[in-house]
Amino acid sequence: MGSRLRPSALGTYAVLFLIFLYGPVLLLPLFSVNDSIYITFPLKGFTFNWYQQMSQNDQMINALKASLKVAASVSVIATTLGFIAAKAVTRFALPGRALFVGFIMLPLIIPSLVLALALLVVLRKILGFELSLMTVAAGHVMLCVPFSMLILISRLEGFDRNLEEAAYDLGDSALKVLVRVTLPLVWPAIVSSLLLCFTASFDEYLIAAFLSGSDGTLPVFIFSQLRFPQNLPGVLALGSCILVGSVILVTLAEVVRRRGGPVKESGALVS
Amino acid sequence: MSVAKQEESAIGSIRSSTNSMASASPSYSLGWTLRRLWLRSEAVRGYLLLSPTLLVMVALLGIPLVMLVVLSFWTQDGIVFDRTFTLENYRQFFAYDESPLYINLLIRSVCMSAIATTAILLLSYPMAYFLAFRIRQHKLIWIVLITVPFWISYLLRIFAWKVILGFDGVINSSLMGLGLISKPLEFLLYNPVAVTITLSHAWAAYAILPIYVSLEKIDRSLLEAATDLGDSPLKRFLRVTLPLSMPGTLASTLLVFIPTVGDYVTPALVGGTSGMMLGNVIQSLVTRSDNAPMGAAVSIVMMLVVTLIVCLFLWTTGQQRRLVRE
Amino acid sequence: MEWCHIEKQLRQKPMDRRSMLKALASVGLGVAVMSATRGRAFAADQVSVYTWTNYNDPKLFPDYVSKHGTPNVSFFGDTDEAFSKLAGGYKVDIAHPCADDMARWRKSGMIKAFDDSKLAHAKDFWPEIQKLPATVDEAGKRWFVPFDWGNTSILYRTDKVKIEGDPSWSLLFTDDRYKGQISSYDSGPPNVEIAAAILGYPDIFDIPDDQLKECAKLLRHQRDNIRFYWSDQSAAEQGLASGELVAAYAWNDAVARLKKQGLPVAYMNPKEGMRTWVCGLVLMKDVEHEDLAYDFINAFTSPEAGKYLVEALGTGHANKKAFDLVDPKVLDELGISNPTEMMGRTVFLRAVPEDRRKKYVSLFNTIKAGG
Numbered sequence: 010m011g012s013r014l015r016p017s018a019l020g021t022y023a024v025l026f027l028i029f030l031y032g033p034v035l036l037l038p039l040f041s042v043n044d045s046i047y048i049t050f051p052l053k054g055f056t057f058n059w060y061q062q063m064s065q066n067d068q069m070i071n072a073l074k075a076s077l078k079v080a081a082s083v084s085v086i087a088t089t090l091g092f093i094a095a096k097a098v099t100r101f102a103l104p105g106r107a108l109f110v111g112f113i114m115l116p117l118i119i120p121s122l123v124l125a126l127a128l129l130v131v132l133r134k135i136l137g138f139e140l141s142l143m144t145v146a147a148g149h150v151m152l153c154v155p156f157s158m159l160i161l162i163s164r165l166e167g168f169d170r171n172l173e174e175a176a177y178d179l180g181d182s183a184l185k186v187l188v189r190v191t192l193p194l195v196w197p198a199i200v201s202s203l204l205l206c207f208t209a210s211f212d213e214y215l216i217a218a219f220l221s222g223s224d225g226t227l228p229v230f231i232f233s234q235l236r237f238p239q240n241l242p243g244v245l246a247l248g249s250c251i252l253v254g255s256v257i258l259v260t261l262a263e264v265v266r267r268r269g270g271p272v273k274e275s276g277a278l279v280s
Numbered sequence: 281m282s283v284a285k286q287e288e289s290a291i292g293s294i295r296s297s298t299n300s301m302a303s304a305s306p307s308y309s310l311g312w313t314l315r316r317l318w319l320r321s322e323a324v325r326g327y328l329l330l331s332p333t334l335l336v337m338v339a340l341l342g343i344p345l346v347m348l349v350v351l352s353f354w355t356q357d358g359i360v361f362d363r364t365f366t367l368e369n370y371r372q373f374f375a376y377d378e379s380p381l382y383i384n385l386l387i388r389s390v391c392m393s394a395i396a397t398t399a400i401l402l403l404s405y406p407m408a409y410f411l412a413f414r415i416r417q418h419k420l421i422w423i424v425l426i427t428v429p430f431w432i433s434y435l436l437r438i439f440a441w442k443v444i445l446g447f448d449g450v451i452n453s454s455l456m457g458l459g460l461i462s463k464p465l466e467f468l469l470y471n472p473v474a475v476t477i478t479l480s481h482a483w484a485a486y487a488i489l490p491i492y493v494s495l496e497k498i499d500r501s502l503l504e505a506a507t508d509l510g511d512s513p514l515k516r517f518l519r520v521t522l523p524l525s526m527p528g529t530l531a532s533t534l535l536v537f538i539p540t541v542g543d544y545v546t547p548a549l550v551g552g553t554s555g556m557m558l559g560n561v562i563q564s565l566v567t568r569s570d571n572a573p574m575g576a577a578v579s580i581v582m583m584l585v586v587t588l589i590v591c592l593f594l595w596t597t598g599q600q601r602r603l604v605r606e
Numbered sequence: 607m608e609w610c611h612i613e614k615q616l617r618q619k620p621m622d623r624r625s626m627l628k629a630l631a632s633v634g635l636g637v638a639v640m641s642a643t644r645g646r647a648f649a650a651d652q653v654s655v656y657t658w659t660n661y662n663d664p665k666l667f668p669d670y671v672s673k674h675g676t677p678n679v680s681f682f683g684d685t686d687e688a689f690s691k692l693a694g695g696y697k698v699d700i701a702h703p704c705a706d707d708m709a710r711w712r713k714s715g716m717i718k719a720f721d722d723s724k725l726a727h728a729k730d731f732w733p734e735i736q737k738l739p740a741t742v743d744e745a746g747k748r749w750f751v752p753f754d755w756g757n758t759s760i761l762y763r764t765d766k767v768k769i770e771g772d773p774s775w776s777l778l779f780t781d782d783r784y785k786g787q788i789s790s791y792d793s794g795p796p797n798v799e800i801a802a803a804i805l806g807y808p809d810i811f812d813i814p815d816d817q818l819k820e821c822a823k824l825l826r827h828q829r830d831n832i833r834f835y836w837s838d839q840s841a842a843e844q845g846l847a848s849g850e851l852v853a854a855y856a857w858n859d860a861v862a863r864l865k866k867q868g869l870p871v872a873y874m875n876p877k878e879g880m881r882t883w884v885c886g887l888v889l890m891k892d893v894e895h896e897d898l899a900y901d902f903i904n905a906f907t908s909p910e911a912g913k914y915l916v917e918a919l920g921t922g923h924a925n926k927k928a929f930d931l932v933d934p935k936v937l938d939e940l941g942i943s944n945p946t947e948m949m950g951r952t953v954f955l956r957a958v959p960e961d962r963r964k965k966y967v968s969l970f971n972t973i974k975a976g977g
Binding site for chain 1: 420
Binding site for chain 2: 686687689690693710713714715716786792794829830832833834835837840841844848849850960964967968971972974975976977
């Protein structure tokens with residue numbers, strides 16, 4: 010199975026690409042234990058001060074928690090909405106479909122700042138809502154639905170409907186078909202969409218800045234810190250913890266999952 | 281947009297399959313009639329399914345969008361809007377002799393974004409290919425690994441790039457250590473090259489994942505068939521893999537190109553004095569000059585231009601795909 | 607054996623997906639509910655303050671904390687963003703703009719004047735910053751309570767820059783020796799004003815069009831000479847620390863920081879004068895907790911808070927009594943050991959008439975874009 014198109018060349022490329030991807034990011038843990046507030050070479054000496062500074066910074070920890078909450082809910086909500094829309098668009102012949110898809114894509118085109126301000130005015134001056142993490146999440150959902158929908162459309166396009174139809178013929182309910190047939194088939198797209206939406210929301214600044222109330226998200230916190238460079242290393246320490254923490258979490262999850270079934274088929278969850 | 285148009289043929293096949301299914305049903309009860317009506321009304325079912333997403337988007341986006349359009353025909357004094365209708369903002373945008381700022385920046389932004397998008401796609405496609413065809417185990421881990429770097433604040437990643445590309449940076453230090461250069465290379469940072477590199481890094485995940493998703497979907501037996509027919513690997517790639525991965529590749533192109541046109545953080549941070557983009561002007565107009573109406577007008581022109589480019593792009597790729605298919 | 611495995615697997619795989627989905631959905635729902643309930647339950651009887659993250663430190667308002675507990679603090683990245691968000695309808699009791707922006711803030715109608723009798727420390731503020739333009743109205747009412755202040759000048763590497771003749775701001779504009787190694791602040795008004803000062807114009811805060819044209823020439827020269835415009839002080843300091851920059855527009859708190867890292871730097875005292883900025887607190891018109899707001903402001907401007915501000919953040923404090931509490935060595939390092947003498951020499955940043963300010967901004971944008 011699979012192609013035999015110069016495997017070594019492609020493998021080498023993948024390694025190089027990972028170096029490109031991780032090279033800059035791996036510098037951050039290095040500088041997070043460097044005894045200097047500036048991110049420059051040469052290194053000055055080893056210290057754990059910045060981690061101590063980080064653990065004592067309640068504001069930053071709260072901002073991190075806020076970001077995690079928002080990003081987790083946004084990724085689930087946006088992916089659900091994106092899935093429904095992608096399914097509708099690829100499954101049925103909809104008159105005026107291009108128009109609707111175009112409309113849903115709009116948040117990508119409107120400059121975030123303008124969108125954020127417009128949303129703020131609507132929420133505050135027209136609807137009179139209080140700003141909170143909910144409003145940030147709403148803004149992010151809007152931003153992420155296009156991502157999710159596009160990814161899922163590209164997976165669902167040319168989707169073999171006979172499988173679904175067969176399941177219906179066998180008397181399965183719509184929900185059962187969804188869970189047993191459709192979702193497993195689009196699983197890679199769902200995972201990709203969840204991850205991209207999480208990422209997009211977790212690192213979004215402008216909408217978060219304008220739609221957050223007294224509990225700001227991590228990017229809002231970090232931007233506000235830039236005026237005071239002495240606090241930057243604490244942010245670096247946090248970034249390193251996020252990096253290491255997420256790698257450990259993913260590895261653990263995979264180990265746990267592999268315990269559950271034969272090793273050989275562990276790739277099947279995604280493919 | 282016309283991403284959707286491209287599966288007209290697929291829809292045709294569903295229609296025939298649903299019809300045949302309905303007629304093959306065994307009983308003629310009331311339930312069956314209802315079910316048949318239900319299956320017939322494709323559009324109704326489609327809209328019903330689309331409605332939750334559409335409602336959410338209309339609720340969130342509708343008023344802001346109308347506001348944006350209306351605002352672009354007003355003027356502002358302090359924080360008060362003068363609501364007399366005027367085309368002045370648009371005139372200012374297109375008055376090239378008076379101030380070439382807007383048109384120049386629009387062209388620069390589109391070009392910069394197009395170059396970066398091309399670079400990102402070229403870099404990301406092989407990686408997505410690798411993920412889809414070479415990785416058999418732990419795919420989930422690989423996919424997460426691709427996105428983990430992006431969970432670190434963008435600002436920190438930019439700092440890291442400055443450390444790598446900078447004057448005393450990793451590249452310059454190692455080149456100097458090796459004795460290859462005697463003076464630090466200054467062209468690495470604060471120019472469009474740096475912007476392209478940084479953007480490629482920042483948007484990699486957004487390009488890789490959609491391409492991967494559509495490559496993953498390709499039926500492996502098609503590839504084997506092509507090999508059996510005597511296609512060389514390259515020919516097989518061009519005839520089978522690439523066309524079949526087009527939906528994902530188009531999705532990546534849009535996901536990367538559209539938002540980067542309006543991006544201004546990256547150019548401002550690593551682009552140096554030549555890094556100004558249209559997004560910077562919008563920001564300045566709205567937050568500094570108290571001229572939100574002009575900001576709205578600039579945004580709208582930018583949105584229209586981007587939409588036009590995207591439509592043209594989709595139309596040409598659609599034409600090509602049709603040609604390939606025939 | 608084999609059979610067992612396959613069977614287990616068959617049974618398990620869909621289960622896995624299903625349970626994973628369920629788990630995901632419940633996490634999402636839980637989070638949504640949690641954040642919904644939290645938003646409502648937020649302490650409503652606290653003053654809300656809109657400022658930079660660093661000022662959210664209980665040691666900067668100890669009297670308030672001991673009396674009322676923790677205030678509701680939200681953050682902004684810069685004051686322009688803050689202004690836009692407030693104008694968009696964001697509601698707080700107190701915000702933290704700078705004096706040179708006050709014309710805009712007052713014109714917006716979003717803020718109201720203070721009642722001087724409720725300001726406990728007003729009489730102890732440095733006299734130089736008591737009546738800055740646009741912070742006090744014709745009737746003598748105070749619209750702005752100064753809180754922090756500091757200087758702006760050129761920070762340069764003594765090992766790389768040779769000052770010839772009188773030190774001057776022109777180092778950041780027309781000194782071609784350091785082409786590609788200098789940086790200035792990414793904001794129109796400061797650069798335009800400094801250009802006007804170099805040209806010796808009488809009123810740099812209200813420059814007529816013909817003089818503005820001359821300034822533009824200097825700004826173009828600057829654009830061609832600088833490596834980048836910095837939008838956050840971190841970038842400028844990073845550049846100076848790495849050697850990428852030899853001189854940059856910088857706030858005075860940077861001096862002590864860079865010196866502490868062992869870097870050979872000096873802060874220029876240009877012949878056109880250092881620039882002094884003052885930031886402070888304003889009371890929003892629809893303030894909800896007015897009494898608490900005054901308590902907060904009084905705590906913020908107390909000598910104890912001032913001592914902490916100077917020592918921890920390296921900026922000056924409005925209350926002159928604070929300076930008696932600080933170790934003179936620390937003040938010396940920051941270059942603010944004798945504020946009265948210093949303020950006599952420096953140029954106070956102040957509000958530019960609105961139509962002029964917009965012209966400065968648009969001129970700067972045009973030049974930055976290559977015009």
